[in-house]
Amino acid sequence: MSKQVLPVLQPDQTCCAPMTREPLGEADAAELARMFKALSDPVRLRLLSLIASYEGGEACVCDLTGPFDVSQPTISHHLKVLREAGLVDSERRGTWVYYWVQPVALNRLSALLQAPVPARVGA
Amino acid sequence: MSKQVLPVLQPDQTCCAPMTREPLGEADAAELARMFKALSDPVRLRLLSLIASYEGGEACVCDLTGPFDVSQPTISHHLKVLREAGLVDSERRGTWVYYWVQPVALNRLSALLQAPVPARVGA
Numbered sequence: 721m722s723k724q725v726l727p728v729l730q731p732d733q734t735c736c737a738p739m740t741r742e743p744l745g746e747a748d749a750a751e752l753a754r755m756f757k758a759l760s761d762p763v764r765l766r767l768l769s770l771i772a773s774y775e776g777g778e779a780c781v782c783d784l785t786g787p788f789d790v791s792q793p794t795i796s797h798h799l800k801v802l803r804e805a806g807l808v809d810s811e812r813r814g815t816w817v818y819y820w821v822q823p824v825a826l827n828r829l830s831a832l833l834q835a836p837v838p839a840r841v842g843a
Numbered sequence: 844m845s846k847q848v849l850p851v852l853q854p855d856q857t858c859c860a861p862m863t864r865e866p867l868g869e870a871d872a873a874e875l876a877r878m879f880k881a882l883s884d885p886v887r888l889r890l891l892s893l894i895a896s897y898e899g900g901e902a903c904v905c906d907l908t909g910p911f912d913v914s915q916p917t918i919s920h921h922l923k924v925l926r927e928a929g930l931v932d933s934e935r936r937g938t939w940v941y942y943w944v945q946p947v948a949l950n951r952l953s954a955l956l957q958a959p960v961p962a963r964v965g966a
Contacts, residue, residue: 739892742943743910749885751894756888759882762872769862769872772958787866811857821863823958835895835946 738834755829758805763788764798771808771819780818861957878952881928886911887921894931894942901943 744752747800759765770787771779785795799819802808810819867875870942882888892908894902922942925931930949933942 737886738895740949742892742896744889744892746885747888749888751886753883753885753957756879757883760876760883762869762876765872765876766867766869767861769867771863772861772863798959803899807894818913821958823863823960826863826956827960830870830953830958833949833953833956835944835953837946841950 737831740804740835741834752832754807755805755807755825758801758807759829761798761801763790763794767795767798768802768821770828772821778818781817781819784819827839860954862955863958870925875952875955878928878948881924881930882952884921884924886913886917887925890918890921891913891925891930891944895944895949901941904940907942 735772754818759768766788767784770784781795781799784799788795799808799810803810803819805825806822808819808821810817812818882891884947889911890907893907897906904918904922907922908915911918922931922933926942928948929945931942931944933940935941
């Protein structure tokens, strides 16, 4: 068995020119808007960040209900929206489903939003 | 009058730990979700990117209707949503209103979404 070394992608190599560099086309905008829509709910944002910051990079669905004041079916619905937007992926192992973030998708959005900050003197 | 040199903020200095580092609190999530909601419409995303990539960094509202197959009042509504979310700012000069992006706000969202990509060998 040969030793295999995979490159670690840096955020700026993953994809997508910043939207400040050139105007977005219709198809890209439609796809990206769908991903941003998945991020447009406070509970979904907190769920995503909880999964992303979980030790080992993945969280059991059994750990994801406690911190929220909403029902288990509501959490399941939000997780489904995040998964369908390509922001998380999941796998059933025995009784529980485990979730982890899709870093390439997050970095795609991150790169898109990077903006140069102009140095303004005065006003 | 003394010469004034303002620092140029780099994206990673602007604000906010990546959401992969620690779970978002309720207040931050509510505020950020509002900004993502403004990005969740394809026409708004294209408008924002058109403004951001405009020569000189600002665009007259008179240049923002042509590329879209929607009415002027609809464009005005979308621009209002972007402005209220803190993603663009505007100023009237004579007949026209001019728009520019708020780079600090965009970079805040960009930093939030940065995710380390794990080097996975095999599956």
